[in-house]
Amino acid sequence: MKHDSIHHTLSTHFAAAVAEVAGTAPSEIDPAVRPANDPKFGDYQCNVAMALAKRLKSKPRDVAEQIVTAVTPRLGEMVSKLEIAGPGFINIHLADDFLKDYLGEIPAPPNSPPSQGGARGGSDPAFAPLSADFDRLGLPPVDAPERVVVEYSQPNIAKQMHVGHLRSTIIGDVFARVLAFEGHEVIRQNHIGDWGTQFGRVILAIWHIYVAEERGEPEYVEQKHTELEQAKKDSPDSVRSVLEGIRQQQEEDLRKDVIAEEQGDDKFEVFLQKVLDSGEARELLTLERIESAYRFVNLVEELARGFPSLVVPNPRREPPWRLSEVSRLLTPMLQKGGEKNKPERLAWEYARLISLTNCRELYERLGVLLTDDDIRGESAYEEDLPGIVNELRQKLATGVSGRVAKEPWAAVRDDDEAVCVFLWDENGEPQFKTKEGDQLPLIIQKSDGAFLYATTDLAAIRFRLKDLRFPSGVGAQRVIYVTDARQKLHFQMWMATARAAGWIDDAHRVEHVTFGSVMGTDRRPLKTREGGTIKLSALLDEAEQRALELLNSRDEGTEGRGDEVAADKEAIARAVGVAAVKYADLRNDRNSDYVFEWGKMISFQGNTAPYMMYAYARIRSIYRKAAERFGSPDVYAPEVAIRVTEPAERTLALRLARLREAIDAVATDLLPHTLCTYLYDLASDFMKFYETCPVLGAADEATRLSRMRLCDLTARSLKLGLGLLGIDVLERM
Numbered sequence: 213m214k215h216d217s218i219h220h221t222l223s224t225h226f227a228a229a230v231a232e233v234a235g236t237a238p239s240e241i242d243p244a245v246r247p248a249n250d251p252k253f254g255d256y257q258c259n260v261a262m263a264l265a266k267r268l269k270s271k272p273r274d275v276a277e278q279i280v281t282a283v284t285p286r287l288g289e290m291v292s293k294l295e296i297a298g299p300g301f302i303n304i305h306l307a308d309d310f311l312k313d314y315l316g317e318i319p320a321p322p323n324s325p326p327s328q329g330g331a332r333g334g335s336d337p338a339f340a341p342l343s344a345d346f347d348r349l350g351l352p353p354v355d356a357p358e359r360v361v362v363e364y365s366q367p368n369i370a371k372q373m374h375v376g377h378l379r380s381t382i383i384g385d386v387f388a389r390v391l392a393f394e395g396h397e398v399i400r401q402n403h404i405g406d407w408g409t410q411f412g413r414v415i416l417a418i419w420h421i422y423v424a425e426e427r428g429e430p431e432y433v434e435q436k437h438t439e440l441e442q443a444k445k446d447s448p449d450s451v452r453s454v455l456e457g458i459r460q461q462q463e464e465d466l467r468k469d470v471i472a473e474e475q476g477d478d479k480f481e482v483f484l485q486k487v488l489d490s491g492e493a494r495e496l497l498t499l500e501r502i503e504s505a506y507r508f509v510n511l512v513e514e515l516a517r518g519f520p521s522l523v524v525p526n527p528r529r530e531p532p533w534r535l536s537e538v539s540r541l542l543t544p545m546l547q548k549g550g551e552k553n554k555p556e557r558l559a560w561e562y563a564r565l566i567s568l569t570n571c572r573e574l575y576e577r578l579g580v581l582l583t584d585d586d587i588r589g590e591s592a593y594e595e596d597l598p599g600i601v602n603e604l605r606q607k608l609a610t611g612v613s614g615r616v617a618k619e620p621w622a623a624v625r626d627d628d629e630a631v632c633v634f635l636w637d638e639n640g641e642p643q644f645k646t647k648e649g650d651q652l653p654l655i656i657q658k659s660d661g662a663f664l665y666a667t668t669d670l671a672a673i674r675f676r677l678k679d680l681r682f683p684s685g686v687g688a689q690r691v692i693y694v695t696d697a698r699q700k701l702h703f704q705m706w707m708a709t710a711r712a713a714g715w716i717d718d719a720h721r722v723e724h725v726t727f728g729s730v731m732g733t734d735r736r737p738l739k740t741r742e743g744g745t746i747k748l749s750a751l752l753d754e755a756e757q758r759a760l761e762l763l764n765s766r767d768e769g770t771e772g773r774g775d776e777v778a779a780d781k782e783a784i785a786r787a788v789g790v791a792a793v794k795y796a797d798l799r800n801d802r803n804s805d806y807v808f809e810w811g812k813m814i815s816f817q818g819n820t821a822p823y824m825m826y827a828y829a830r831i832r833s834i835y836r837k838a839a840e841r842f843g844s845p846d847v848y849a850p851e852v853a854i855r856v857t858e859p860a861e862r863t864l865a866l867r868l869a870r871l872r873e874a875i876d877a878v879a880t881d882l883l884p885h886t887l888c889t890y891l892y893d894l895a896s897d898f899m900k901f902y903e904t905c906p907v908l909g910a911a912d913e914a915t916r917l918s919r920m921r922l923c924d925l926t927a928r929s930l931k932l933g934l935g936l937l938g939i940d941v942l943e944r945m
């Protein structure tokens with residue numbers, strides 16, 4: 213295939229040669245072809261001879277010799293030299309002509325280049341960057357496209373998104389873009405947390421705000437919260453007395469509510485309908501207020517656990533509620549739905565609406581692909597949950613006695629505590645254990661009938677693999693989940709269960725892609741100076757502000773820098789600020805924690821977004837100058853040949869030829885930082901090239917045209933690569 217990656221082509225040929233030498237099937241032994249670390253050792257290396265020699269019981273250098281003999285006819289003109297070095301490394305030197313041809317085949321950019329803001333997308337943001345006139349640099353889609361789900365972002369309703377959701381959003385978006393670029397059918401899923409026990413608390417929080425407003429005491433929640441915090445410091449008696457005050461108020465308000473409701477005047481419902489219908493009324497019930505009331509409810513219930521005698525009469529005249537349990541008892545009301553519980557449903561709807569509005573704004577600002585169409589949250593699976601539990605009950609009914617030796621095994625146990633799935637490995641050992649060493653089951657339903665987070669995940673995977681419709685057919689072949697590393701055990705457990713149930717089989721690739729935490733400069737999880745969680749909008753505001761300062765300090769004392777001076781510095785700062793935050797996240801191996809340091813991300817020095825964006829704008833400007841001086845030449849005309857005479861020219865050419873490889877690696881290994889490293893190396897190679905290989909002052913026209921073409925290819929590669937990372941380049945900055 214044209215423009216298959218060089219690495220893949222080499223690997224295929226070496227694999228065939230190795231198989232011939234070893235007498236095995238070509239896919240059996242990995243030929244261990246890697247890019248060389250040092251140009252002294254060629255462009256790539258094949259490092260398999262040492263391991264293979266052991267297997268064949270012969271000398272590594274002899275094996276290397278045999279591999280070289282077997283691979284040479286396969287490689288043809290691709291390489292200029294294969295040399296054996298050290299204990300048996302094979303150094304691979306690509307032929308200059310091969311490199312020239314490889315780059316020479318990259319077509320000119322499409323006539324109508326995508327408008328500014330490719331990363332933000334046009335009418336169909338999902339596929340705008342992949343539309344027909346999108347500059348793919350001639351890279352074709354893969355031969356065997358797959359149906360892929362990428363699940364990312366997954367914020368929780370009625371809570372601010374935190375930095376963990378920011379990481380998932382940024383990283384997941386790269387997978388969605390890269391896999392779509394590679395030609396796969398990608399469906400993005402935003403599995404928002406819009407169901408579950410926390411909703412009782414959300415509803416109660418909203419109710420508190422409402423009754424306080426009704427009484428004309430809008431500060432009530434805040435006040436009581438402060439009083440409780442203080443009482444906690446004072447004594448259990450003070451806690452009790454503040455709680456008693458809250459309890460009394462709650463009892464009174466509930467009674468009024470029920471009387472009104474019975475007279476056919478459900479004021480809470482009217483209030484909720486009003487905030488749902490009108491933008492203005494939402495001032496009363498902002499996300500911040502809901503969140504703060506939510507924290508209040510949490511604190512009340514936590515403290516009230518110490519005082520079980522504090523009870524609130526149940527307005528529906530069933531047994532009274534413990535003050536510590538009111539929210540818990542509200543959740544099933546929501547889950548049962550129905551006319552009688554309408555306010556609960558409306559409160560939930562409202563919390564969802566207001567949270568999603570907030571997410572939408574943030575996604576737009578971040579320039580990620582996610583839209584409302586990608587939302588399929590936990591609540592969407594609500595009706596499937598009983599079926600999930602029943603199906604597991606049937607499929608895993610044989611219990612421990614049915615166990616076949618040497619097979620992983622799962623059994624459902626259903627007692628008055630809960631419905632649990634127990635899992636064993638092929639050695640008969642429990643697959644999961646508690647810290648104390650006891651077997652750890654996956655709970656899928658509690659005794660009160662409530663389903664769990666894991667039950668929903670089981671429903672979601674079954675849906676995605678069996679029912680989700682793609683253009684080419686039904687059911688995903690690959691599902692990628694992007695969440696923080698702390699969810700590892702949860703994912704392992706439900707995935708093992710889904711395998712045991714036969715929902716996931718060997719044909720599916722279901723991957724949990726995790727990431728580390730964002731740390732402050734004190735090496736502890738990132739928090740505000742006051743110790744609170746950082747609001748993402750505030751974080752982006754600061755990034756933009758700092759980007760503006762960076763641009764100002766760069767331009768200090770320089771006036772009239774011609775086309776380098778941009779008309780709209782603030783717009784540039786906006787783009788640079790967001791890009792800096794995204795890039796700083798992506799450039800680190802996602803598996804490790806990283807330190808969030810403004811100085812290191814908003815800087816023109818080092819592997820940063822400002823540096824990369826500036827490199828792009830600079831190359832464009834070099835090209836524009838050359839084009840102005842020499843009259844826009846067609847650098848892609850058939851008579852223009854790429855030359856790789858100077859070492860820096862060759863280094864740049866080789867790097868350019870490895871773009872496909874860099875993109876493929878992200879699609880396979882799901883490690884975005886490798887693409888960042890590639891792009892940074894590309895920019896650095898370009899700068900070295902530009903220092904030693906004059907473009908404007910090239911000795912002759914042919915050299916100049918070749919170098920202009922290399923400039924253009926570099927800029928296009930940077931634009932494509934950064935676009936796949938979700939970062940827009942600017943033509944001038």
Ligand code: ARG
Pocket residue numbers: 363366367368403404405669693695
């Ligand atoms: N909403 C969850 C949270 O914020 C993340 C969801 C992850 N995805 C999943 N399929 N469980 O923790």
